[in-house]
Amino acid sequence: MISSSVNAAQSAGSGKHSVPDTGRLVELLAQVAEADRAAFHLLYQATSRKLYGVVLRIMKRQSLAEEVLQEVYLRIWNRADSFEASKASPITWMMTIARNRALDEVRRRTPELDDNSEIEMIADGSASSPHGRAEVSQALGRLQTCIDGVGGQQAQMVKLAYLDGLSREALATRFSQPVGTVKVWLHRSLKQIRACMAEVLS
Template sequence: MDDTGQNMTVDESEQKELLNLLLAVAQHDREAFRQLYQRVSARMFGLCYKLSGQQDLAEEALQDAFVQIWHNAGEYHGDRGAPLGWMLTIARYRTLDLIRARRPLRSAGDDMLKHLEDGRRGPLETRLQQAGATALTGCLEELSDTQRDTILLSYYRGLTHDELAQAMSSPVGTVKSWIRRGLMALKRCLER
């Protein structure tokens, strides 16, 4: 029971415990940081690995995310979502940043796109053959980060809409809209 005498769900109880640990981490409490790591690192690593598909990249993203949490725990506020959601968002963005850093699409040529291909024929492959790698790279850069990330993770990593929704902490319908709008923007850009 909480202070008001109402029963708390397990999720609410866990979020409250995570919040208390975050508050202690904001005061540079190393023991609280250790406990926080033990509580959420497996879930965060799972997300990083699912997004990247590479253990070393997922481990690096997880480490970077916890460094950010250590330095920025004091910036957490309830309006940023549940504590776990906030931490998963940090891990997600760090993973996507590392994926981008290891596969710089701005200077990507035919070799980079061949490396990213998964062998399945799809709308991006057809468009790539017609417009060329340089045009596609330029058009991908014109998309919002969210649209580009969802398209790349969907088409090159093979994530389903449900997996993307979970990874992006967004509803499935929103993820589908990002992909659809991104593909329409790519088509318009490539037709110019």
């Protein structure tokens, strides 16, 4: 049921989409918590474009975003009974699940970034408050300075890998280097960037 709707969510991509009112989503989640598949289908139709946008901003690749979106809705199905309307709105609760699952996948694919909160913040890019946007902008400036300090192809490679989402294989082809060399370059570059970030923030 989920996979048959992913393409619809993707094709809607940049179009405006109004999410149903909070009360209706609360009702649907309550029904999903009781394993109501019809309610789950309606919930998916109502919110999938919004959650797909959240995931795509983080994953940056449509094929990966589609896979993660399906997993997000499986989590929503399994966790619907834990939703508490007194603590968060339904769409905020679901967007949090989507964001966390996408970031988990980014970490899994790039484990060397697990402790790099600055890059994670920029990869997310979904801050909605002025304060959040200011933090992202400041982090981007700090990170850009440190990446530029790496210099040469290594700096380009870091940007393509962690800000544009290119795989190690794609980088190897682009830079005419073995995959093993790409991994070594990224590892060394990240160590230098972390040291630079620590100095800037100290």
